[in-house]
């Protein structure tokens with residue numbers, strides 16, 4: 513079988529997302545399958561160059577996975593004609609600089625979110641990439657998760673009738689780091705290092721809302737730092753200067769109201785780490801990362817408020833499981849495959865730097881709403 517190669521430079525591959533989701537679960541998984549099947553019957557083989565600051569760490573990862581190409585010199589890597597795509601999963605604060613270098617070097621761009629720390633930079637990156645005639649994409653992994661794919665199927669199939677509201681609950685307890693190590697990197701809790709739950713999660717909520725339900729017209733947010741002191745990777749105490757919880761209301765076109773709580777200071781009494789309940793005139797659904805349950809209008813019980821009596825109904829058992837009806841691959845891998853097809857076969861691709869910029873915009877306006885204590889309309893970019 514014919515094999516075509518595509519050179520991809522990977523930045524931030526020693527990090528949580530870069531290593532596990534993008535290198536191992538996506539690109540190496542595509543290689544394990546013999547490459548990505550293309551329309552002409554050939555297979556696309558990703559040739560990977562790991563780029564980072566620590567030669568020892570890069571070499572260790574490369575050797576662990578039988579890779580031979582790594583570099584601590586991004587400029588030199590981007591100058592290589594055999595590299596067509598630059599991917600970035602570095603800490604957020606380092607992203608803009610690397611993406612600018614890659615665009616200048618004429619490489620297609622694929623990147624983790626948020627694409628930049630502020631809207632002006634995000635829009636500038638999208639303009640530059642367009643102006644240079646480059647393909648670009650941003651990771652919007654939640655859209656490719658089984659639970660949200662099933663939710664999207666329900667919306668497209670008209671299950672809900674008129675959609676009224678969406679309630680999202682995201683979060684879990686992130687340990688402070690003193691008596692048990694924190695399970696997330698400490699930069700996430702320092703504003704100066706690009707941390708904060710709004711900057712991290714509002715870009716996700718933006719694409720979930722926009723792509724499944726419609727344009728986000730306005731945002732009202734209350735943002736806070738519940739846990740003011742944390743302990744870093746070395747066990748040293750530091751001041752948590754970034755927000756660790758955000759309580760947001762998003763107004764969506766058509767009068768739909770979405771209310772999403774995001775918190776790293778909440779304990780989980782849910783089935784999944786994120787869940788969205790959607791209520792419509794004809795039915796409701798609760799979707800998580802993997803599962804989706806529905807209740808149709810015809811099977812909706814009629815609870816009567818009476819605090820003198822114990823609950824007589826088992827409400828959770830009154831919902832029906834939405835079947836998979838298809839095989840769901842890893843969401844990051846699915847999106848990589850679409851992006852690679854976009855680059856080599858010119859397949860359409862919705863999740864570009866402009867979509868990423870709208871996510872950054874919502875985060876920025878959410879923070880402004882919290883600072884000024886008011887509702888803010890979201891202007892078109």
Ligand SMILES: NC(=O)c1ccc[n+]([C@@H]2O[C@H](COP(=O)([O-])OP(=O)(O)OC[C@H]3O[C@@H](n4cnc5c(N)ncnc54)[C@H](O)[C@@H]3O)[C@@H](O)[C@H]2O)c1
Nearest residue numbers: 524525526527528529530601602603604606624625626697
């Ligand atoms: N799509 C998702 O669901 C998702 C989830 C978590 C994080 N993210 C995003 O992925 C990115 C990485 O997050 P993570 O949790 O993997 O972080 P991480 O701290 O585990 O990894 C960060 C990477 O950046 C590198 N890095 C750190 N400081 C650097 C510096 N000063 N200069 C150059 N490189 C530096 C590290 O070596 C590492 O490779 C963030 O932008 C984050 O917003 C996305």
